[in-house]
Amino acid sequence: MIGPMSDVGSGNAIVVSHLRVVRGGNAVLPDLSVAVATGSVTGLLGPSGSGKTTLMRAIVGVQNVAGGSVTVLGLPAGTRELRTRVAYVTQAPSVYGDLSVRENLAYFARVLGVAGAAIESAIDTVGLGGYERRIVGSLSGGERSRVSLATALLGQPDLLVLDEPTVGVDPVLRRDLWDTFHRIAAEGATLLVSSHVMDEAARCERLLLVREGRLLVDSTPDELRAMTGTNDLDGAFLRLIEAGGGP
Amino acid sequence: MSPRVTLATTLRVLRQLRRDPRTIVLLLVVPAVLVTLLHELFADRPLVFQQIGGPLLGLFPFISMFLVTSITMLRERTSGTLERLMTLPLAKLDLLVGYALAFGLFAAVQASLVCALGFGLLGLDSVRSPVAVVGLAISNALLGMALGLFVSAFARSEFQAVQFMPALIFPQILLCGLFVSRDQMAGWLRGISAVLPLTYSYDALARVTSPPALGVRFWTDLGITLGATLVALALGAATLRRRTG
Numbered sequence: 001m002i003g004p005m006s007d008v009g010s011g012n013a014i015v016v017s018h019l020r021v022v023r024g025g026n027a028v029l030p031d032l033s034v035a036v037a038t039g040s041v042t043g044l045l046g047p048s049g050s051g052k053t054t055l056m057r058a059i060v061g062v063q064n065v066a067g068g069s070v071t072v073l074g075l076p077a078g079t080r081e082l083r084t085r086v087a088y089v090t091q092a093p094s095v096y097g098d099l100s101v102r103e104n105l106a107y108f109a110r111v112l113g114v115a116g117a118a119i120e121s122a123i124d125t126v127g128l129g130g131y132e133r134r135i136v137g138s139l140s141g142g143e144r145s146r147v148s149l150a151t152a153l154l155g156q157p158d159l160l161v162l163d164e165p166t167v168g169v170d171p172v173l174r175r176d177l178w179d180t181f182h183r184i185a186a187e188g189a190t191l192l193v194s195s196h197v198m199d200e201a202a203r204c205e206r207l208l209l210v211r212e213g214r215l216l217v218d219s220t221p222d223e224l225r226a227m228t229g230t231n232d233l234d235g236a237f238l239r240l241i242e243a244g245g246g247p
Numbered sequence: 248m249s250p251r252v253t254l255a256t257t258l259r260v261l262r263q264l265r266r267d268p269r270t271i272v273l274l275l276v277v278p279a280v281l282v283t284l285l286h287e288l289f290a291d292r293p294l295v296f297q298q299i300g301g302p303l304l305g306l307f308p309f310i311s312m313f314l315v316t317s318i319t320m321l322r323e324r325t326s327g328t329l330e331r332l333m334t335l336p337l338a339k340l341d342l343l344v345g346y347a348l349a350f351g352l353f354a355a356v357q358a359s360l361v362c363a364l365g366f367g368l369l370g371l372d373s374v375r376s377p378v379a380v381v382g383l384a385i386s387n388a389l390l391g392m393a394l395g396l397f398v399s400a401f402a403r404s405e406f407q408a409v410q411f412m413p414a415l416i417f418p419q420i421l422l423c424g425l426f427v428s429r430d431q432m433a434g435w436l437r438g439i440s441a442v443l444p445l446t447y448s449y450d451a452l453a454r455v456t457s458p459p460a461l462g463v464r465f466w467t468d469l470g471i472t473l474g475a476t477l478v479a480l481a482l483g484a485a486t487l488r489r490r491t492g
Contacts, residue, residue: 094327
């Protein structure tokens, strides 16, 4: 039997092949192919408007695509069965501003069918202990995005797609969150995290650099430093973007 | 569809409503104030008050649930929560029925209060059981909700959503037969009113609050109201897309 678990062991959690996305007559992703290894933390980098969010949406299965294929955990992206196994956190926090932190998490936990204990542990993970009764609309931007992140952690998904999850998060908590990402990956889950903070890129096992809808680089941070001949990722990133093409 | 997810959605919607006490008070108090105004306006003509007031009691939930749903659904769409829900194991019916239960429940409270006032204090004659009026009010609330859900897909802002009320709701109230009986309307107006669902909701209410036997027409009215609700819900469900541009 070819079950979903057999794909998890087979190497790649995400396989994108010749993906084409057109929006308003404009090819946001003209022809993109990439694979993301199971159990890895992969960083998705690129200037704003480069197509990072569109690629993430296609992987989660909420994006209308014009061509190509996206396979997630061995199934076509957006398949019903993936709805409990893939979690997506959008850049803008998508939680209910008029509910408390706990009420938000309780609702999404009921939808996912997970036990209440998952709520406490998700709140702990994102550092919102003591905020359970606060109304989400009264929280700061960074706190709101952590509520959004917590809801994605509820169901212990096999794939986490996180669009800029650490915006507005202080350095200490950011470090803790990245430790959490690696711990989750060590347990076998795959994480695709978009970011524009280079010290975060250094913590990824693999980096995907996208520019104008095309994959510019698919390498490890060390390889990226070596190929651009610079020691800091900020410099490497700028050099590649300004060169306008692959090395 | 799963009862767990449906009921969780109902509970969540009711919790959101509870967080907005001012809206709750407005939804409950404004109909009562309007009926009282109408009572005073027709103080010398109790027959007119009976003719207009009775059916009107059952029409308030239609208007308020249209407004509440179109705004709430628009917020779900613009805040990204709808997109998140569409990535989760939640059937569209879970969302629709979840909303319908929450707003149906609220409509029952709203209609009960205004009926208690109208039939109790202001001397309206319910003719049959006031429960029949409350029941029709709930079915009107669901019709309003279904229409609100559908139009929320065409609004980009809450300002636009509010404008759908004079555009889609007022003509139905003007033409349903409440102000001018349908057989006194010009032919083309009667033609328009024949395709507007509120015409049938109103007719059912008018029949329930007047002495003649209900007859087949009443049940046809009820059937058309429920049918229009289902059609609007299906159209609304079609605007809930798992994949978007």
